Amino acid sequence: MGRRANGEGSKPYQVSKGRWRADVTVGTDPITGKRIRKPVYGRSQALCAAARRDLIRQVEDGAVTIGSAPTLQEWLDHWLYVIKKETLRDSTLEGYEAKIAWLKNTKLARTKLDKLNPEHIETFYARKRAEGRAVASVLQLHRILNGAFKAAVKRGRLGSNPLLKVDAPSGRSDEAFVPPTFTPEDARKIIAHAETLPPSEAARWMMALTYGPRQGEILGLGWDAVDLDSGQIDLRRTLYPKKWRHGCDDRSRCPAKGPHLCPSRHGGGLFFGTPKSQAGRRSVPVPKQVLKHLKKLHAEHLALNAAEGERRQQYTDPNGVTVDLVFCQLNGRPHRPESDWRRWEALLEECGVGHRRLHDARHVSATMMLTLGIDARVVMDLMGWSQRAMLDRYQHVLDDMKRDVAAQVGNALWAHPKSPEDPNPEPGDDIKEGPSSDTTVINFDEWKQRRTG
Secondary structure, three states: OOOOOOOOOOOOOEEEEEEEEEEEEEEEEOOOOOOEEEEEEOOOOOHHHHHHHHHHHHHHOOOOOOOOEEEEEHHHHHHHHHHHHHHHOHHHHHHHHHHHHHHHHHHOOOOHHHHHHHHHHHHHHHHHHHHOOOHHHHHHHHHHHHHHHHHHOOOOOOOOOOOOOOOOOOOOOOOOOOOOOHHHHHHHHHHHHOOOOOOOHHHHHHHHHHOOHHHHHHHOOHHHHHHOOEEEEEEEOOEEEOEEEOOOOHHHHHHOOOHHOOOOOEEEEEEOOOOOOOOOOEEEEHHHHHHHHHHHHHHHOOOOOOHEEEOOOOOOOOOOOOEOOEEEEOOEEOOHHHHHHHHHHHHHHHOOOOOOOOOHHHHHHHHHHHOOOOOOOHHHHHHOOOOOHHHHHHHHHHHHHHHHHHHHHHHHOOEEEEEOOOOOOOOOOOOOOOOOOOOOOOOHHHHHHHHOO
16 A cells, blocks of 8 residues: 555554554644644544544644643633733623633533533533523623634634534523512602601612612712702713732732732722713703702712811722712712612611612612603613613513503594584484583573574
């Protein structure tokens, strides 16, 4: 037999009992110019030959990596903290970290990139769904992995993206959304109780129930965004916490139990930012009932500024952004989100309302506006939603409104038509069968006298 052609690989040869091997050239070292060969194995000569042919097809398709492939966890760390970190918002980065943490200490995380197959990923998704993770959360992980795999393919660390053969997690997008048990009656109890509180508390909770601003939007609101004359508020800034990170070289030797206690910690604190979408940057009118408390609060702040002097300062975040906050502590610093939640829980207890999430106030705002018949596009604008999908989560409210419209249309079209007024009515046409609140009952003689009168 003649010599095998280039690219066909070596003929399978036995390396031990029940183990055969063949070698295929997969590329050339860019520095030395030497061929790079990759082995394949099989339990028989035929199986080894089949594996060799499969590898040759992958080489021809450009789906084979050259060199040692990293594990999935190693690549995700590199992709997140080296390639993507500078382009991600802090809150987005933390969200990615939370999803990637699902993979920690799993077999999937230890798998080499070039050994990943669609079944590995599908099995992991199924396990997460069985653990009770929402479809939306698994879909977020799917998108993160897809971005990391695309980068790996582009850099030659992965032959092909295995997610191209995996269906994205699907299901009801609102399955994790439960219509709030927070009722309008609960909201009225809170409003009534808030009226008895100091202006800072009254305005805070009234605003939560009016157009439902997000917690970060309220805590980051500055007086520069409030027009007390027109009663208009610009929601163009948000306050968000950023996690502290270890600053020591060797975390294993750090005496602190967590990065927030590390002596050399860095990067954490309360930061000002902007809403993620253009729709989130919005201007909303404030009901006069809330504006009244905001004006009182502004007068209190002016008095506190004069009384406290240097002990009360406008807050400057770690990036150097300074804001005169509307809702803040006595010294001018912002409330942390967790302390704001605790105040909310205390308020509900005082009102006799059971435990509700603070974000449920936002759901109630949207529900009430839709129930009042406010146009859906206006509701989206006031709530700061950029996607119609957010409005679709309130489909139960929209369906009720559609049924009301159907009833009104039916009543209008199938009502008994009114006969046109006869210019020459016959005697007795306008005699009513009984008294009415808006008509006068007359007898025939009276009617005749009017006609001939």
